[in-house]
Structure formats: structure tokens, C-alpha cells
Amino acid sequence: MDSVKKIFDNNKVKVLAGDLPAGEWEFKEGVLWGGFDQVNITSDLKQIDVKTEESAKNIAQTLGWAIAGNIVLGPLGLLAGAAMGGNRKNILAMCELKDGRKFMASMDSKIFQQMLACTMAK
DSSP states (O other), rough: OHHHHHHHHOOOOEEEESSSEEEEEEEETTEEEEEEEEEEEHHHHHEEEEEEEEEEEEEHHHHHHHHHHHHHHHHHHHHHHHHTTTTTEEEEEEEEESSSEEEEEEEEEHHHHHHHHHHHHO
């Protein structure tokens, strides 16, 4: 069951440029983890700004909804599930840390909302 949850839960942040090493980082419990580096977003994030938003389709999630729709409603459910499942918004954001470091990252809109909430909780 955990492997299925990992497919549907997107906790990846792709650092594209800036003062943090570029690559795929994991956002978990208010902390960005990248290799041996970590950034505590809860205490270190000063500001986060949206640069672009785009819709993206998660293939694994789309297939899951299509299969579930097929099982429950047959062929029409297959089409409905394929149309409904896997739609996400990707956010490209500029992040500034309290120590002056900046980085640009691409992330799921849910992660962006969590990171934005960290800046407002102070």
C-alpha cells in the first residue's frame, strides 16, 4: 500500500537554479531534503513568489482513476476516470531564505501552499 501512496503523493521539488544544488529534492514535514543537504523551510524561508503556473497530468494517477472507473462503471467509467484523474498544477517559484540564498524551483501546487503557509506562520 505504501508504494501506491508514493505514486499518488507528490512530495518532490525540483531545484532548477540558484544557491542550492540543482536537482530533485524531497519536501517532508517542513524540510527540503536533497542528498546530504537540508533546508528547514519552516524556520529559514523568508519569501516565496510564483513565477509561472501550468497544468500537468500525472500519468500514474490518471491510469489509477481510469482503472477504478472501468471497474465501477465499465467503459464509460474508464473514459470518465481518464479525463478526471491526474490533473495537477505545477508552480515555478522563486524562493528566498533568511540567510540571503535564493533558488528557483518547480513543485506541485500543494507543496507550494505548504511552503507559503510556512512564511505566514511567523
